Amino acid sequence: MPRQIIEKLINEHVSIQTHKEQLLLLKDKIVAYENELSTCRRKISALADVICHLESEIHNLKLKNRVLNEKVESLHNANPHGHRCRHCGSIKLKRMGGEPHKIFGDIGIVDTFFICLDCEKESVITIDILK
Structure with a gap:
């Protein structure tokens, strides 16, 4: 046991x-x-x-x-750079077109045509498109 x-x-x-x-x-x-x-x-x-x-x-x-x-x-926008009307100073411009500058067109200078939406007069603004 x-x-x-x-x-x-x-x-x-x-x-x-x-x-x-x-x-x-x-x-x-x-x-x-x-x-x-x-x-x-x-x-x-x-x-x-x-x-x-x-x-x-x-x-x-x-x-x-x-x-x-x-x-x-x-x-x-029609006026992206804030150009002003040569007649009334408004920035409400509508771009109508452009053409090469008569003298400096060969180097990229353009005459751009705008219509002022306030005074309805045309402004020609010379722009250097290379900038």
């Missing part, structure tokens, strides 16, 4: 040792998962910073795009 008790104790001891080894393996896995979770959290934080930076960059690009669109529209 004592032999049976000893065998039982040995079996229990082996069983406890096996459980201990399994628990140590589980503990190692938990430590590994916690390390991986910590790494993932750092990556999430870094990605959140990147997203914030990209959103800011998108906002700035939209502002630049708006400014450039306004500039394009102003260049399509």
Whole structure:
């Protein structure tokens, strides 16, 4: 009978040792998962910073795009450079056309014809198209 008790104790001891080894393996896995979770959290934080930076960059690009669109529209305007009527000084001019300057046309100087929308008189403005 004592032999049976000893065998039982040995079996229990082996069983406890096996459980201990399994628990140590589980503990190692938990430590590994916690390390991986910590790494993932750092990556999430870094990605959140990147997203914030990209959103800011998108906002700035939209502002630049708006400014450039306004500039394009102003260049399509009849009087984009704000020339003034030679008769009344108004800037409400409508471009009617142009032709090379009689003397300096070869170097890019153009006589541009405008009609003033206030006094309805014509103004000829000499423009250097190379500028």
